[in-house]
Amino acid sequence: MDTARDLYLSATLRRIEARHANLPLMQRAGLAAADFAGELADPRNRPVLILAGPGNNGGDAFVVGSRLRERFFAVHLVFAGDPAALPADAAAAREAFLAGGGSTLGEIPEIDHWGLIVDGIFGIGLRRAPEGRYAEWIATANRLAQRDACPLLALDCPSGLDADSGRRPGPCIAATHTISFIAAKPGLYTGDGPDHGGEIRIASLDLSIDEADGRRVSPADFAERLQPRRRNTHKGSFGSVGILGGGKSMSGAALLAGRAALRLGSGRVYLGLLDPDAPTVDPVQPELMIRRVDTLFQADLQALVCGPGLGHTSEAVQYVEQALKCPLPLVLDADALNILAVDGRLEGNLYNRIAPAILTPHPAEAARLLGSSVREVQDDRIGAAREMAARYASPVALKGCGTVLAASDGRWWINTTGNPGLASAGMGDVLSGLIATLLAQNWSPEQALLGAVHLHGAAADALVAASHGPAGLTASEVIDAARQVFNGWLAGRQR
Numbered sequence: 001m002d003t004a005r006d007l008y009l010s011a012t013l014r015r016i017e018a019r020h021a022n023l024p025l026m027q028r029a030g031l032a033a034a035d036f037a038g039e040l041a042d043p044r045n046r047p048v049l050i051l052a053g054p055g056n057n058g059g060d061a062f063v064v065g066s067r068l069r070e071r072f073f074a075v076h077l078v079f080a081g082d083p084a085a086l087p088a089d090a091a092a093a094r095e096a097f098l099a100g101g102g103s104t105l106g107e108i109p110e111i112d113h114w115g116l117i118v119d120g121i122f123g124i125g126l127r128r129a130p131e132g133r134y135a136e137w138i139a140t141a142n143r144l145a146q147r148d149a150c151p152l153l154a155l156d157c158p159s160g161l162d163a164d165s166g167r168r169p170g171p172c173i174a175a176t177h178t179i180s181f182i183a184a185k186p187g188l189y190t191g192d193g194p195d196h197g198g199e200i201r202i203a204s205l206d207l208s209i210d211e212a213d214g215r216r217v218s219p220a221d222f223a224e225r226l227q228p229r230r231r232n233t234h235k236g237s238f239g240s241v242g243i244l245g246g247g248k249s250m251s252g253a254a255l256l257a258g259r260a261a262l263r264l265g266s267g268r269v270y271l272g273l274l275d276p277d278a279p280t281v282d283p284v285q286p287e288l289m290i291r292r293v294d295t296l297f298q299a300d301l302q303a304l305v306c307g308p309g310l311g312h313t314s315e316a317v318q319y320v321e322q323a324l325k326c327p328l329p330l331v332l333d334a335d336a337l338n339i340l341a342v343d344g345r346l347e348g349n350l351y352n353r354i355a356p357a358i359l360t361p362h363p364a365e366a367a368r369l370l371g372s373s374v375r376e377v378q379d380d381r382i383g384a385a386r387e388m389a390a391r392y393a394s395p396v397a398l399k400g401c402g403t404v405l406a407a408s409d410g411r412w413w414i415n416t417t418g419n420p421g422l423a424s425a426g427m428g429d430v431l432s433g434l435i436a437t438l439l440a441q442n443w444s445p446e447q448a449l450l451g452a453v454h455l456h457g458a459a460a461d462a463l464v465a466a467s468h469g470p471a472g473l474t475a476s477e478v479i480d481a482a483r484q485v486f487n488g489w490l491a492g493r494q495r
Ligand SMILES: NC(=O)C1=CN([C@@H]2O[C@H](COP(=O)(O)OP(=O)(O)OC[C@H]3O[C@@H](n4cnc5c(N)ncnc54)[C@H](O)[C@@H]3O)[C@@H](O)[C@H]2O)[C@@H](O)CC1
Pocket: 017, 018, 025, 026, 027, 029, 053, 054, 055, 056, 057, 058, 059, 060, 087, 121, 122, 123, 124, 125, 126, 127, 128, 129, 130, 131, 134, 155, 156, 157, 181
């Protein structure tokens, strides 16, 4: 088990819990959380507010209350559930808290300044949007943590967040820190999770488990490919990439993909632009070889991107078909995905391909491919990515906060590099160029996808660290930062 990377769905966690029912897991969880709380609490020993819900997450909260009281914290524990309806472990934790001299409150008390707020309302047992009293507690906890600038520690996951999907159906705790028990939950890293979990710590509760459902992407996934360049090489050694796109007035998207491919180290980059009035040279990057679109396939290519700025004309449809039929590793993005979504004839070409294809939809493109809505895609990003990968027999990256990557055999990953600076035009075009470069250099489709997505996010993170974003971050800057980060990886400095 790699606690830093492994992700577990709640059904798997329930099975693991059941297998270890003889162990005092709630005591271990509460103790680990109390240790974390002790690190976070205001050194002036301001009071601690603990919110306990009606299930085992509430039970964890009672254990935290007991442990913190033993350490002489002033604990105010709020519990409004029916004690008789608590699950057995939680009921025992409540009894122990009361037997130790603790008492519970029915509502959040008025206190001038909290030193720490602990959220033990709901964990992986959330069934629906919190409402009524619990919705009010969530809103109040968020407000008080802001007011007092105090840490808000979520037990297991922020209450109101669906731990499997990262969806928040209603009010949700905005934690500054989360301590996730047994293993990390995927919902902390995608969708609304990253806005609500804060800094995440995993408490394994001393269990050794192995059957992870998914993983977070790490450079370890593609480290074997990060080899220094041999000296005795030439431009043919590093692959030729073709970019097919650039319909009427949309050359920019294709240029960005091409520049990204060139600057990540493709030996040659050819652009086939559909717009007859498109420029024949890129003055910013004159190394790009801009061709008439009908001659693009005559070049000796090792990988092809189809889609950036392609448009949706009948000519564009023909070229998508040609791209799908060509024996080159292929990245399908943007309008190529939209065309694939509406033209049922084309789908079969994906299954008959002799070279791999990779799909990189954003949520709206994914909704078109799946015949669903953006809302449905976003409510279950992992499920949507896996469904597309299975249906199109190709690796897929569902872009967005916590990009979800899926292989056609059902494996999935979440990428945790990147930031909101990537929410601007051209970023997807850049990603497609990065993926194609790695494909053209014989990376496997899976490694090319994981490597490029991780790199793309890491480049944006490096720019934000240097105050070039998130506001105003541009795709062109990400290209240059990706080159820098990648060369750092190659040199072994940032692995
Ligand atoms: N079972 C175990 O062995 C362990 C469980 N642990 C804790 O237990 C949690 C899971 O416990 P539970 O399965 O009891 O689930 P939760 O405590 O997360 O919540 C379930 C309770 O809340 C109610 N509920 C769910 N959504 C609601 C809503 N929107 N409004 C009002 N009530 C709602 C349910 O009816 C149920 O009573 C984990 O997240 C973790 O914190 C830990 O102590 C580790 C060990």
